[in-house]
Amino acid sequence: MATQHSRSAARLMMAPAVTLLLGWMLVPLVMTLYFSFRKYLPLRPEIAQDWVGFDNYIRFVTSDAFWPAVQVTLIIVGGVLAITLILGVGLALILDQPMWGQGAVRVLVIAPFFVMPTVSALLWKNMFMDPVNGFFAHVLRALGLAPIEFLSQHSLGSIITIVSWEWLPFATLILLTAIQSLDQEQLEAAEMDGARWPSRFVHIILPHLGRAMTVVLLIQTIFLLGIFAEIFVTTQGSFGSKTLTYLIYQRVLESQNVGLGSAGGVYAIILANIVAMFLMRIVGKNLDA
Amino acid sequence: MYLKNAFRAATALTLITAGAAQAEKITVATVNNGDMIRMQGYTAEFTKATGIEVEWVTLEENVLRERVTTDITTKGGQFDIMTIGMYETPIWGKNGWLVPLNDLSAEYDAADILPAMAGGLSYDGTLYAAPFYGESSMIMYRADLMEKAGLTMPESPTWEFIREAAAKMTDRGADVNGICLRGKAGWGEGGAFITAMANSFGARWFDMEWKAQFDTPQWAETINFFKGMMDASGPQGYATNGFNENLSLFQQGKCGMWIDATVAASFVTNPKESTVADHVGFALAPHKEGVEKNGNWLWAWALAIPAGTQKADAAKQFIEWATSKGYIEQVAAKEGWANVPPGARSSLYENPEYMKVPFAKMTLESILTADPAHPTVEPVPYVGVQFAAIPEFAGIATEVSQEFAAAYAGQQSVEEALAKAQALTTDAMEAAGY
Numbered sequence: 057m058a059t060q061h062s063r064s065a066a067r068l069m070m071a072p073a074v075t076l077l078l079g080w081m082l083v084p085l086v087m088t089l090y091f092s093f094r095k096y097l098p099l100r101p102e103i104a105q106d107w108v109g110f111d112n113y114i115r116f117v118t119s120d121a122f123w124p125a126v127q128v129t130l131i132i133v134g135g136v137l138a139i140t141l142i143l144g145v146g147l148a149l150i151l152d153q154p155m156w157g158q159g160a161v162r163v164l165v166i167a168p169f170f171v172m173p174t175v176s177a178l179l180w181k182n183m184f185m186d187p188v189n190g191f192f193a194h195v196l197r198a199l200g201l202a203p204i205e206f207l208s209q210h211s212l213g214s215i216i217t218i219v220s221w222e223w224l225p226f227a228t229l230i231l232l233t234a235i236q237s238l239d240q241e242q243l244e245a246a247e248m249d250g251a252r253w254p255s256r257f258v259h260i261i262l263p264h265l266g267r268a269m270t271v272v273l274l275i276q277t278i279f280l281l282g283i284f285a286e287i288f289v290t291t292q293g294s295f296g297s298k299t300l301t302y303l304i305y306q307r308v309l310e311s312q313n314v315g316l317g318s319a320g321g322v323y324a325i326i327l328a329n330i331v332a333m334f335l336m337r338i339v340g341k342n343l344d345a
Numbered sequence: 346m347y348l349k350n351a352f353r354a355a356t357a358l359t360l361i362t363a364g365a366a367q368a369e370k371i372t373v374a375t376v377n378n379g380d381m382i383r384m385q386g387y388t389a390e391f392t393k394a395t396g397i398e399v400e401w402v403t404l405e406e407n408v409l410r411e412r413v414t415t416d417i418t419t420k421g422g423q424f425d426i427m428t429i430g431m432y433e434t435p436i437w438g439k440n441g442w443l444v445p446l447n448d449l450s451a452e453y454d455a456a457d458i459l460p461a462m463a464g465g466l467s468y469d470g471t472l473y474a475a476p477f478y479g480e481s482s483m484i485m486y487r488a489d490l491m492e493k494a495g496l497t498m499p500e501s502p503t504w505e506f507i508r509e510a511a512a513k514m515t516d517r518g519a520d521v522n523g524i525c526l527r528g529k530a531g532w533g534e535g536g537a538f539i540t541a542m543a544n545s546f547g548a549r550w551f552d553m554e555w556k557a558q559f560d561t562p563q564w565a566e567t568i569n570f571f572k573g574m575m576d577a578s579g580p581q582g583y584a585t586n587g588f589n590e591n592l593s594l595f596q597q598g599k600c601g602m603w604i605d606a607t608v609a610a611s612f613v614t615n616p617k618e619s620t621v622a623d624h625v626g627f628a629l630a631p632h633k634e635g636v637e638k639n640g641n642w643l644w645a646w647a648l649a650i651p652a653g654t655q656k657a658d659a660a661k662q663f664i665e666w667a668t669s670k671g672y673i674e675q676v677a678a679k680e681g682w683a684n685v686p687p688g689a690r691s692s693l694y695e696n697p698e699y700m701k702v703p704f705a706k707m708t709l710e711s712i713l714t715a716d717p718a719h720p721t722v723e724p725v726p727y728v729g730v731q732f733a734a735i736p737e738f739a740g741i742a743t744e745v746s747q748e749f750a751a752a753y754a755g756q757q758s759v760e761e762a763l764a765k766a767q768a769l770t771t772d773a774m775e776a777a778g779y
Binding site: 095098099102103119121161187189203207208209290293294296306312313 | 414435530531580582585667739740747755772773776
C-alpha cells in the first residue's frame with residue numbers, strides 16, 4: 057500500500073546513500089576519463105599539458121605491449137577459473153563426506169583465502185618456487201633432477217597456480233554449501249533406480265551446482281581481471297606475465313604518464329564490461345531456469 | 346549535555362595538537378638498507394641535542410620511489426625529508442620541487458663532499474640533496490679461487506679476461522659459479538648493471554637527437570657477451586638475481602666473482618655474515634679492450650627537503666646532523682670504521698684509520714673513475730652513468746630490462762629483445778614529446 061507520499065519519502069531517505077554511491081563511482085570514473093584525453097606528465101611541468109583528443113587511446117593500443125597484455129590477462133583469468141571450478145567441485149564433494157575432524161579440515165581448506173595476496177605470493181616465491189632455496193628445488197634435487205626456474209621459465213603457469221591456490225577455498229566454500237543443500241532423497245531415489253555414481257554426478261549433482269558455479273565464475277572474474285599483487289611481487293611483469301592492469305600501472309607510476317595510463321584504464325573498464333556482459337547472460341539464463 | 350561533552354573533546358584535541366606542534370616533529374621517508382636502518386638507531390641523540398622528534402617511514406627501494414614521486418608531483422606534503430638518489434635529484438631540482446641546500450653551516454663544510462657526488466646531486470650548480478652515502482661498482486673476487494685457477498687479477502681487467510677467469514673458476518660439482526651478475530628486471534637492478542656495462546662496450550642509450558640506440562652493434566655485443574658469459578659460468582636462474590640474491594650467493598661461497606655496488610664490500614668482508622670474508626679481493630670494474638670507459642656506475646642516497654614543507658629549518662638541521670663528519674665519527678667509535686657510511690666525504694678518505702679498511706682504496710678509485718657528465722664514448726645529451734637523468738628513464742629502462750631478462754631466461758633471442766627495446770623506447774620518447 058505505498059501511497060504517492062510514502063514513496064517520495066522513501067526516495068528522499070534513500071537519497072544520501074545513492075548520492076554517496078554515485079559519487080564513489082563517478083568521481084574516479086570522470087577523473088579517469090578527463091585525464092585520458094589530456095597530456096598529463098607530472099614530472100615534466102615545463103611542457104604543455106593540454107587536450108590531445110584520442111592520442112592517448114591510439115598510442116595505448118598501438119603499443120607493442122597492448123595485445124600481449126590482453127592475451128595474458130585472459131589466459132590468467134581463464135586458467136584460474138578452470139582450475140578453481142574443477143578442483144572446487146572435487147574438494148566440495150570430498151568435504152561433504154562425513155569424516156573424522158571435519159570441522160578442522162574445513163577450516164584448513166578455507167585458510168588460504170585469508171592470507172593477503174602479497175603475503176601468499178611472497179610465500180610461494182621464496183619458499184616453494186625459488187630455484188636455489190625453494191621446496192620444489194629441494195625435492196627435485198633429492199630426486200636427482202635439475203631444479204626448475206618456475207618464475208622465469210613458466211611464469212604464467214606459476215602465477216596461475218598461486219592465484220588458484222588463493223581462490224580455490226572461495227570456490228570450494230560456495231560449492232560446498234550448494235552441495236549441502238542438495239536433497240539427499242533425490243540421490244537415494246536415483247540410486248535405487250540403478251543410476252551409478254557417474255550418472256548421478258552428471259545428471260543430479262552438477263545441474264544442482266550450476267547456479268553456484270555461475271556465481272563463483274562471476275565474482276572471481278571481477279576480482280581476477282584486476283590481479284596485481286601476485287605479479288608485482290613475483291615477476292614484476294617480466295617473462296611475459298604483464299597483464300592489462302600491470303601495463304596500466306607501468307604507464308601511470310613507472311613512466312609517470314597519467315594520460316596514457318588513464319586511457320588504458322578506460323580500455324580495462326570496457327574489457328571488464330564485455331566480460332561481465334557475457335557472464336550476466338549466462339547467469340541470467342541459469343537463474344531463469 | 347552531549348554538546349558540552351563534544352566541546353570538551355574538541356578543546357582537548359586542540360590542546361593535544363598544539364602541544365605536538367611545540368615539540369617539533371619531522372617525517373623522514375627512507376630506504377630500508379643497512380646504513381639507513383643503522384642511522385635510525387642514532388636518532389635519539391639528535392632528538393636529545395635539538396628537541397626535534399623524528400618519525401621514520403622506512404620503505405623498500407621501489408616502493409619508496411613511488412611514494413615520494415607521487416607525493417612530490419601531487420604536492421602531498423607527507424614528508425619533510427625524502428631519501429632520494431642521484432637520478433631524481435637533478436630532475437626535481439630543475440622543476441623547483443626541492444629546497445636548495447646552498448646555505449648549510451660553515452661547520453658542516455659542504456666543500457668536503459666528494460666532487461663527483463656533489464656534482465650528481467646538483468642542478469645548475471646548486472646542491473639540492475646532501476649525500477648520506479655514495480657508491481660506485483667494482484669487482485669483488487675470491488682471491489683463493491683466482492689463485493687456484495692460476496690467474497692474477499689485474500688492477501683494471503678487460504671483459505675478455507673476466508670471461509676467461511669466470512670459465513676457469515666455475516666448478517659446478519662444488520656449486521661454484523665463476524661469476525654472479527644482476528639479470529633481474531628493473532631499472533635500478535639489472536637495468537643499472539647492463540647500462541654501465543654497455544658504456545664500457547662503447548654503447549649509449551640515446552644519441553644527441555634523443556634517438557634510441559639499441560639497433561647499434563655495440564648494444565648487440567654487450568647483451569650477447571653478457572648472456573654468453575652468464576650461460577657458461579653464471580648461477581642458475583641469473584635472470585631473476587638482483588643485488589640481494591647475488592650478495593647471498595657470494596657470502597655462501599657460490600660465486601668466484603661479483604661485480605656490484607662498492608657498499609657490498611663491507612658485507613662480504615664481514616666474518617659474521619660471510620663465509621668467505623678472508624678471501625675477498627677487489628678490482629676496478631672491467632672495460633672492453635680499447636674502450637677507455639669502465640663498467641662502473643655512480644650512485645648516492647641523499648637527503649632532500651621537498652619545497653613547501655613548513656618545517657624546512659628543522660629538516661635542514663636533521664640533514665646537517667645525519668650527513669656530518671660528526672655522525673661518521675660517532676658510528677666509527679661505536680661500530681668500527683668498516684661500518685661508517687662510505688663515499689660521501691673527501692675527509693673520510695684522508696683519514697688513515699679508514700684507509701686501513703681493505704676496500705676503502707678501491708671504492709674511492711671507482712668513484713673517481715665514474716663520470717656522470719661524460720658517461721659514454723660517444724657524446725650523449727643526458728647526465729648519469731647507469732641511467733639518463735630524464736623523468737621518462739625509469740619507466741623505459743624497467744621495460745627494456747624486462748625484455749633483456751626474458752632473453753637471459755631464453756624466452757626470446759637477443760635480437761628480438763633488442764628490437765623490442767628499440768621499439769618501446771622510441772615509442773615512449775615520442776609519447777613524452779622528445
